[in-house]
Amino acid sequence: MWTITYYSEATRQQVARLPAGILASYLRLAAAMQAHGVDLRMPHSRAMGNGLFELRPRGPEGIGRVFYCTQVGHRIVVLHSFVKKARETPEAELRIARKRMKEVQGNG
Template sequence: MKPITFLGDSLARLRDFPDDARSEAGYQLRAVQAGDDPADWKPLKTVGPGVREIRVREASGAFRVLYLATLPDRILVLHAFEKRTQQTPQKDIEIAAKRLKAWKD
């Protein structure tokens, strides 16, 4: 299983999710660690090549975890947030892209 590296405050933000959403996000990240796809995801090329978004829909709301799993030695979690609008907010995309760029530099 690949280890997970959390960038910025992504781990703290994930821990702030309500219990049901946090549990589901953790389960989906475990699947990614094992080399599987999460149950509900989509590519986010606007953040960077290979970046994906885990989509968690629970009674408590809609939550997202942005990550990169194409690295040979780890999974990078770039950002985690609650989604309150239909479209992914530009500020959340920018946060993830900035963290990815800083990590690469």
């Protein structure tokens, strides 16, 4: 069994404020990761390099992204989320997730 934690309470609230359909998709994907681990593949999850991953929840409102990393002891740390408005993931969103991942891993 894997445990999901959040970078901060603000990050947990940010995820909770995703539009209802995207949030429902996120909750299904999160439950799958808690039960079976982080081996989700496209189209549900994608490796972003250096230990950063993105969940790819979808809903009638559009596409969300939830960045996460893993830690020892079957722990998933949710770092950042946003609703995607462009084809490419904005670099600013990736920067936030990478910075938080370094902090969580003790490298920042």
